[in-house]
Amino acid sequence: MKAALKQAEKAIAIGEVPIGAVIVYEGKIIARGYNRRNTDKTTLAHAEIACIRKACKKIGDWRLEGCTLYCTLEPCQMCAGAIIQSRIDRVVIGTTSPKSGCGGTLLNILQNPDFNHQADVLYGVLREECTEILQRFFKDLRRRNKERKKMLRLQQAQISEHPVQIQQAQISEHPVQIQQAQLSSQQPAPHEQEVIRQ
Amino acid sequence: MKAALKQAEKAIAIGEVPIGAVIVYEGKIIARGYNRRNTDKTTLAHAEIACIRKACKKIGDWRLEGCTLYCTLEPCQMCAGAIIQSRIDRVVIGTTSPKSGCGGTLLNILQNPDFNHQADVLYGVLREECTEILQRFFKDLRRRNKERKKMLRLQQAQISEHPVQIQQAQISEHPVQIQQAQLSSQQPAPHEQEVIRQ
Numbered sequence: 001m002k003a004a005l006k007q008a009e010k011a012i013a014i015g016e017v018p019i020g021a022v023i024v025y026e027g028k029i030i031a032r033g034y035n036r037r038n039t040d041k042t043t044l045a046h047a048e049i050a051c052i053r054k055a056c057k058k059i060g061d062w063r064l065e066g067c068t069l070y071c072t073l074e075p076c077q078m079c080a081g082a083i084i085q086s087r088i089d090r091v092v093i094g095t096t097s098p099k100s101g102c103g104g105t106l107l108n109i110l111q112n113p114d115f116n117h118q119a120d121v122l123y124g125v126l127r128e129e130c131t132e133i134l135q136r137f138f139k140d141l142r143r144r145n146k147e148r149k150k151m152l153r154l155q156q157a158q159i160s161e162h163p164v165q166i167q168q169a170q171i172s173e174h175p176v177q178i179q180q181a182q183l184s185s186q187q188p189a190p191h192e193q194e195v196i197r198q
Numbered sequence: 199m200k201a202a203l204k205q206a207e208k209a210i211a212i213g214e215v216p217i218g219a220v221i222v223y224e225g226k227i228i229a230r231g232y233n234r235r236n237t238d239k240t241t242l243a244h245a246e247i248a249c250i251r252k253a254c255k256k257i258g259d260w261r262l263e264g265c266t267l268y269c270t271l272e273p274c275q276m277c278a279g280a281i282i283q284s285r286i287d288r289v290v291i292g293t294t295s296p297k298s299g300c301g302g303t304l305l306n307i308l309q310n311p312d313f314n315h316q317a318d319v320l321y322g323v324l325r326e327e328c329t330e331i332l333q334r335f336f337k338d339l340r341r342r343n344k345e346r347k348k349m350l351r352l353q354q355a356q357i358s359e360h361p362v363q364i365q366q367a368q369i370s371e372h373p374v375q376i377q378q379a380q381l382s383s384q385q386p387a388p389h390e391q392e393v394i395r396q
């Protein structure tokens with residue numbers, strides 16, 4: 001689980017929700033993955049899915065029998081489904097997910113007796129560390145969002161107090177960019193474009 | 199659904215279970231996929247997952263809001279989970295899957311009120327065609343398996359009737375490979391290896 005936590009730290013470093021996972025086969029880590037959903041702009045960039053893709057490549061089979069997956073957060077419906085489809089034997093979970101947890105919190109996809117495979121599940125390994133890294137990320141995110149909103153309010157207040165001076169100051173600082181922006185947004189007539197070019 | 203069935207035909211052509219899917223956005227097919235699980239040796243080669251990967255790339259976002267997914271077979275737990283995670287609005291299903299169907303047959307992942315997204319689901323579109331293509335594939339598979347077993351029984355009968363002649367015939371045809379196979383399987387003592395080398 002410490003290796004999975006290291007992967008979660010990599011997610012934080014690129015501004016993603018810190019979720020990490022590793023797959024162990026015959027006592028060795030054969031695949032590592034971390035959440036890159038916003039960075040890669042694909043639903044399939046969850047930590048567990050990245051791990052399963054790498055492990056299949058390593059083993060050369062879509063069946064990952066004999067493998068154990070360690071994940072810092074309880075898998076969602078997609079990842080839990082992929083674990084069952086790849087016949088992973090054992091899942092070790094750090095902390096639970098109240099929003100999309102499908103290892104027992106909202107639903108138990110990992111151990112549904114109607115499916116043709118069920119995984120052994122161990123909960124709460126390094127629970128505190130796995131919870132703390134998420135709390136730290138969301139606390140920091142809230143702080144940054146608050147600062148951004150404050151800054152935006154300040155700017156809006158300045159514009160409404162001194163609209164002309166601020167526009168003129170902006171033009172003298174970045175005249176070309178602002179003129180171009182005005183051009184593309186306002187779509188002036190051809191003769192107006194001529195004036196700007198001169 | 200006809201486009202999804204065309205994808206399923208592609209799966210048959212490479213000896214895979216014929217399952218196909220397409221994703222439609224603003225009236226146009228933006229992604230196509232078919233089952234390649236054994237060919238690509240990865241759990242993630244299901245038709246729907248291939249479609250979702252391509253659609254995310256096309257739209258440039260992990261959110262596929264406004265999209266409709268057409269699939270010839272009811273999605274499994276992984277694919278249904280991926281549909282919910284990618285926030286696809288609508289799923290059109292050809293035929294149901296009694297073994298792993300998670301659009302209502304074994305479980306309804308597509309419309310679970312506890313998740314933060316639910317999809318509209320339409321069942322039974324081109325049901326007969328979608329069922330027939332699967333039945334045709336499995337009928338053909340059973341026939342081929344039966345023929346293979348018959349051939350194997352015939353070979354075993356020949357070996358038990360004339361063991362020496364057959365072994366000698368095999369040796370004279372492929373002497374080196376058979377000697378090597380004997381070496382590795384029987385692990386002879388060093389002096390026996392010397393005899394073979396001569």
